[in-house]
Amino acid sequence: MPGNERATHVTARTPTDAVRDIPEATVARLPVYLRALTALADGGTVSCSSEQLATAAGVNSAKLRKDLSYLGSYGTRGVGYDVEYLRYQIAREIGVTQDWPVVIVGIGNLGHALANFSGFRSRGFRVVALLDADHTLHEQQVAGIVVRPFDDLEQIVRENDVAIGVISVPAFAAQDVADRMVSAGISSILNFAPIVLTVPPGVDVRKVDLSIELQILAYHEQRKAHGEPV
Amino acid sequence: MPGNERATHVTARTPTDAVRDIPEATVARLPVYLRALTALADGGTVSCSSEQLATAAGVNSAKLRKDLSYLGSYGTRGVGYDVEYLRYQIAREIGVTQDWPVVIVGIGNLGHALANFSGFRSRGFRVVALLDADHTLHEQQVAGIVVRPFDDLEQIVRENDVAIGVISVPAFAAQDVADRMVSAGISSILNFAPIVLTVPPGVDVRKVDLSIELQILAYHEQRKAHGEPV
DNA sequence: TCCGTTTTGTTCTCGCGTTCACAAACTCCT
DNA sequence: AGGAGTTTGTGAACGCGAGAACAAAACGGA
Numbered sequence: 001m002p003g004n005e006r007a008t009h010v011t012a013r014t015p016t017d018a019v020r021d022i023p024e025a026t027v028a029r030l031p032v033y034l035r036a037l038t039a040l041a042d043g044g045t046v047s048c049s050s051e052q053l054a055t056a057a058g059v060n061s062a063k064l065r066k067d068l069s070y071l072g073s074y075g076t077r078g079v080g081y082d083v084e085y086l087r088y089q090i091a092r093e094i095g096v097t098q099d100w101p102v103v104i105v106g107i108g109n110l111g112h113a114l115a116n117f118s119g120f121r122s123r124g125f126r127v128v129a130l131l132d133a134d135h136t137l138h139e140q141q142v143a144g145i146v147v148r149p150f151d152d153l154e155q156i157v158r159e160n161d162v163a164i165g166v167i168s169v170p171a172f173a174a175q176d177v178a179d180r181m182v183s184a185g186i187s188s189i190l191n192f193a194p195i196v197l198t199v200p201p202g203v204d205v206r207k208v209d210l211s212i213e214l215q216i217l218a219y220h221e222q223r224k225a226h227g228e229p230v
Numbered sequence: 231m232p233g234n235e236r237a238t239h240v241t242a243r244t245p246t247d248a249v250r251d252i253p254e255a256t257v258a259r260l261p262v263y264l265r266a267l268t269a270l271a272d273g274g275t276v277s278c279s280s281e282q283l284a285t286a287a288g289v290n291s292a293k294l295r296k297d298l299s300y301l302g303s304y305g306t307r308g309v310g311y312d313v314e315y316l317r318y319q320i321a322r323e324i325g326v327t328q329d330w331p332v333v334i335v336g337i338g339n340l341g342h343a344l345a346n347f348s349g350f351r352s353r354g355f356r357v358v359a360l361l362d363a364d365h366t367l368h369e370q371q372v373a374g375i376v377v378r379p380f381d382d383l384e385q386i387v388r389e390n391d392v393a394i395g396v397i398s399v400p401a402f403a404a405q406d407v408a409d410r411m412v413s414a415g416i417s418s419i420l421n422f423a424p425i426v427l428t429v430p431p432g433v434d435v436r437k438v439d440l441s442i443e444l445q446i447l448a449y450h451e452q453r454k455a456h457g458e459p460v
Numbered sequence: 461t462c463c464g465t466t467t468t469g470t471t472c473t474c475g476c477g478t479t480c481a482c483a484a485a486c487t488c489c490t
Numbered sequence: 491a492g493g494a495g496t497t498t499g500t501g502a503a504c505g506c507g508a509g510a511a512c513a514a515a516a517c518g519g520a
């Protein structure tokens with residue numbers, strides 16, 4: 001995805017700050033590489049070539065090598081990459097060597113699914129709270145975590161130093177939730193509500209939208225059917 | 231696909247086929263415009279400028295106009311766009327003026343949430359079947375639809391002319407499900423399993439991956455914290 | 461009818477991302 | 491030790507997308 005217009009990314013950077021900045025397109029692929037490396041490691045693979053890893057990640061090897069080159073030189077020419085070493089380096093670069101605390105707001109069907117999603121814990125995230133405005137849900141346990149009132153947001157963010165929030169409420173409530181999150185100190189939001197969120201500069205928003213994905217598929221599907229009569 | 235590596239898009243096009251081909255980046259935004267127009271129409275707005283619509287869709291107006299220009303000239307200079315007319319034109323271009331039949335495979339937590347997702351019906355899709363290999367789920371109703379055995383896939387695809395499949399099974403089962411879908415005749419897949427699917431040319435795959443989205447946020451979050459001490 | 465105002469549709473330029481192609485560097489074998 | 495074979499890391503070319511800027515077209519008022 002060129003540029004990646006899904007993320008509203010605003011970062012203040014000081015001139016002295018000589019941190020390599022990694023292209024957004026590359027950042028979006030690092031998690032894929034990380035997962036592929038984890039799978040290789042689980043399978044007992046100790047070392048791999050860029051070709052192998054690229055295949056596992058579903059990209060071509062030139063792109064993979066260029067992406068990795070932004071992080072540094074972690075391979076050995078003529079040999080390949082040490083799986084465990086590279087895995088750690090990518091995890092460190094992404095920032096998932098320790099767990100990030102996350103709050104989920106909106107415990108409907110989707111919120112349930114998210115709370116139960118095992119990938120959270122295994123991939124560098126920890127759900128510290130489930131919130132919902134509906135008081136009939138409070139005190140209920142979901143995935144071993146008790147659902148609390150939405151108004152507890154500020155307290156929870158403060159106490160757990162939460163930076164990432166997940167919004168899985170209906171569209172009409174999403175902007176309000178986002179506003180409260182931002183004012184509580186959250187600066188990265190993953191939004192499942194089908195609406196365009198407005199947030200101040202410095203806050204990152206990524207959206208996941210089922211109907212958009214389906215409609216993109218529908219477009220191509222229509223093309224196939226139309227282009228060549230089967 | 232250079233524009234969007236999330237979709238494996240292979241389309242055979244005949245030389246005589248003079249269908250405008252719309253850039254992938256534009257295709258990905260059309261559903262957003264469609265939604266914004268629907269919201270405007272619901273709010274009673276009859277006509278709007280590119281500026282208004284762009285704001286509602288969260289893009290800048292130049293980009294919006296350029297995107298729309300790929301579809302044709304549906305606006306009036308000095309006036310703007312007729313909301314209902316433009317909405318229909320975009321829906322037609324995407325191919326959601328009629329409903330697309332969809333099957334969902336994997337009725338766990340996420341599958342439940344997807345089955346209950348109201349946006350399906352309202353945005354051009356119709357869930358014709360819920361499938362799961364776990365026979366303890368069969369005969370159960372989810373969102374008013376009875377869960378059927380995975381082995382019914384071929385029959386269902388044939389009888390309902392299904393082109394789009396949704397995969398919400400665990401990662402280890404996803405490739406098998408995809409293979410079965412493809413051989414049953416499905417040519418567009420929305421994959422929620424955290425794995426890279428391999429499919430033959432001509433089949434589109436889009437993936438939705440929660441941990442990847444979170445990890446991208448984590449990367450930027452780490453940067454913010456590191457770059458400037460709050 | 462004519463002119464000013466508004467807003468679209470399009471052209472142009474710039475920057476980013478992808479890919480190719482190759483030099484550098486490492487291993488292995490003789 | 492030296493050469494053949496591998497594989498990484500990167501410089502350069504190319505193509506696509508974003509945004510600015512402007513010409514074309516429609517409307518309204520005098």
